[in-house]
Amino acid sequence: MTEPEANHTYPLNDWQVVEDGFDLETNTLDETVFALANGYIGLRGAHEEGFSLPAGRSVDGAFLNGFFEAEPIHYPETAYGFARTKQFMLNVPNAKRMRLEIDDEPFDLTGGTLHAYQRVLDLRTGVLTRRLEWTSPGGRRIEVVSERLVCLARKHVFALRYTVRAIDFSGEARLTSAIEGEVKNLEAGDDPRVGSTITAPPLALVSAEAVGDGLALIHRTRNSGFTLVSAIAHRVEQGRVARRAATLAAPEQQVTETFEFELAVGQAVSVTKFGAYVTSRDFAEAVVLDTAAEALAAARDAGFDALAAEQKRFLDDFWAEADIVLDGDPALQQGIRFNLFHLLQSVGRDGKTNIAAKGLTGEGYEGHYFWDTEIYIFPVFLYTRPEIARKLLEFRYALLPHARTRARQMGHDSGALYPWRTIAGEECSAYFPAGSAQYHINADIAYAIKLYDEVSGDPTFLREAGAEIVMDTARIWLGLGRFVDRLGGRFGIYEVTGPDEYTACVNNNFYTNAMAQMHLAFAADVAERLQRDHPADFARIAAAIGLGPDEPAAWRAAADAMYLPVDEVLGIHPQDVSFLEKP
Numbered sequence: 001m002t003e004p005e006a007n008h009t010y011p012l013n014d015w016q017v018v019e020d021g022f023d024l025e026t027n028t029l030d031e032t033v034f035a036l037a038n039g040y041i042g043l044r045g046a047h048e049e050g051f052s053l054p055a056g057r058s059v060d061g062a063f064l065n066g067f068f069e070a071e072p073i074h075y076p077e078t079a080y081g082f083a084r085t086k087q088f089m090l091n092v093p094n095a096k097r098m099r100l101e102i103d104d105e106p107f108d109l110t111g112g113t114l115h116a117y118q119r120v121l122d123l124r125t126g127v128l129t130r131r132l133e134w135t136s137p138g139g140r141r142i143e144v145v146s147e148r149l150v151c152l153a154r155k156h157v158f159a160l161r162y163t164v165r166a167i168d169f170s171g172e173a174r175l176t177s178a179i180e181g182e183v184k185n186l187e188a189g190d191d192p193r194v195g196s197t198i199t200a201p202p203l204a205l206v207s208a209e210a211v212g213d214g215l216a217l218i219h220r221t222r223n224s225g226f227t228l229v230s231a232i233a234h235r236v237e238q239g240r241v242a243r244r245a246a247t248l249a250a251p252e253q254q255v256t257e258t259f260e261f262e263l264a265v266g267q268a269v270s271v272t273k274f275g276a277y278v279t280s281r282d283f284a285e286a287v288v289l290d291t292a293a294e295a296l297a298a299a300r301d302a303g304f305d306a307l308a309a310e311q312k313r314f315l316d317d318f319w320a321e322a323d324i325v326l327d328g329d330p331a332l333q334q335g336i337r338f339n340l341f342h343l344l345q346s347v348g349r350d351g352k353t354n355i356a357a358k359g360l361t362g363e364g365y366e367g368h369y370f371w372d373t374e375i376y377i378f379p380v381f382l383y384t385r386p387e388i389a390r391k392l393l394e395f396r397y398a399l400l401p402h403a404r405t406r407a408r409q410m411g412h413d414s415g416a417l418y419p420w421r422t423i424a425g426e427e428c429s430a431y432f433p434a435g436s437a438q439y440h441i442n443a444d445i446a447y448a449i450k451l452y453d454e455v456s457g458d459p460t461f462l463r464e465a466g467a468e469i470v471m472d473t474a475r476i477w478l479g480l481g482r483f484v485d486r487l488g489g490r491f492g493i494y495e496v497t498g499p500d501e502y503t504a505c506v507n508n509n510f511y512t513n514a515m516a517q518m519h520l521a522f523a524a525d526v527a528e529r530l531q532r533d534h535p536a537d538f539a540r541i542a543a544a545i546g547l548g549p550d551e552p553a554a555w556r557a558a559a560d561a562m563y564l565p566v567d568e569v570l571g572i573h574p575q576d577v578s579f580l581e582k583p
Helices: 024-033 285-302 305-324 330-346 371-386 386-398 398-410 440-455 459-478 510-535 535-544 551-560
Strands: 016-019 041-043 061-073 085-091 092-103 113-122 127-135 141-150 157-166 169-179 205-211 214-222 227-238 243-250 254-263 270-278 481-486 488-492
Touching: 016 205, 016 535, 016 551, 041 157, 061 092, 061 270, 092 157, 092 227, 113 157, 127 157, 141 305, 141 481, 157 169, 157 227, 157 285, 157 488, 169 214, 169 270, 205 227, 205 243, 205 285, 214 254, 214 285, 214 371, 227 254, 227 510, 254 270, 254 481, 270 285, 305 330, 305 371, 305 551, 371 386, 386 398, 386 440, 386 459, 398 459, 440 510, 459 481, 459 535, 459 551, 488 510, 510 535, 510 551
Parallel strands: none
Antiparallel strands: 016 113, 041 061, 061 085, 092 169, 113 127, 127 141, 141 157, 157 270, 169 254, 205 214, 214 227, 227 270, 243 254, 481 488
């Protein structure tokens, strides 16, 4: 069902997001809305051709979840406990570029005449389709159809099919497919929601290579030491190629393959491009190029239609569990399905990655992972795709050694403290009051583990990983708070920041105290359950973290005595003990 309304950016449609015209004013928004991803690769919804758009009207980008560069954080005045290194997600080489020329006239929506245009993101198929008719300044009218997908079932692969039809002329069509390696990240300026502040180009070109039937660029990050292979291969679907040529232009950080066709009136030509990104975060450096070549060859052998069918089967399974049907509010219906689709696109499913603040649609917040995962996003997958929910918890378990290191940096003799902002485990928040002081991150993670334990029916995760996280992070609360006589012996927590980052370093923040109470009680419950039902597992975990025999009882006592501020006059729980006194 489609229902156009003037006050909606896009027509209301139950299963699609439709753009009915090319509009420079909304183009950057459109590039975000029409972004495609698979939890690892993210491609912004910029047009394949890279039109000569005015400055600020396009922000193209390709991103890899968990692939990052690192730089030291420079403070004008440093202090104890400050984060030392920042990590930021990179804009990686643009492998989706396709340039079209008709008798040497470049196809560009900013010139010529656009007769018809529609772009559709289908939430059931996961395919982005653009159809348009355009007349060049020289009077040649063409139809262009491009179809794009990022394979949900193949972590390292995307594909796009590009079709051109001559409407009223005969002549030459030239398609140039490229990987553009000279890309850069957005400059953040004073706003960390936008991008990063980077002192040097993060990607250094190693080489340009011919790989199997395809082409590749190999880069290495300057500081984090990762190798990246960006590779492409092609399949001519329709039309007879008159000339075909490949170039490896290493100094320009570009590889291209050009296809020239002779077109007659009404005739169409079509080329499918397959792309792969593979890094040494996932594979040994010695095999990343071969791995990319294998992924490309398998995708090319399958072809676009088979990949699209595979994509739809994946989404059919997802929607069978995740779909929410709403009658009477088409805008909300479209919005819920769109948001579920983007969550699925954005979430890491390999136990090594998480979900960034902007997903894989852009560079905002430097691609960092926050508490948003456990509190807002994790429950969605727990009730729709529990195997993804478990992978998100496995990610936190993999970073437990870093959390222990961070606890020592923050002055805790035992326990683990998860970072407020991170990609690979180290704290990356340069602003201590709104970052490191948000100790509730520990309880947020414990909450997700508790929810998973209650809902999933998974009998193994708590013993294998969850209990160790819950108990080692619970220890931090006793090092941070204390029993206070003037509060009648209640347990108070001091100098922390709650979810309101603009009211920083307060005493007895209600959210933090309530979540700590839950965390401490759950940790005590877990210890009792393991001692009773799985004593060998408890003994193993206790030995690994150096757990004292009296600690679980101390957690229970602190939970029972937790101070939760309340204003008796207003009948509310204030945000913290001093909040109602503020101007």
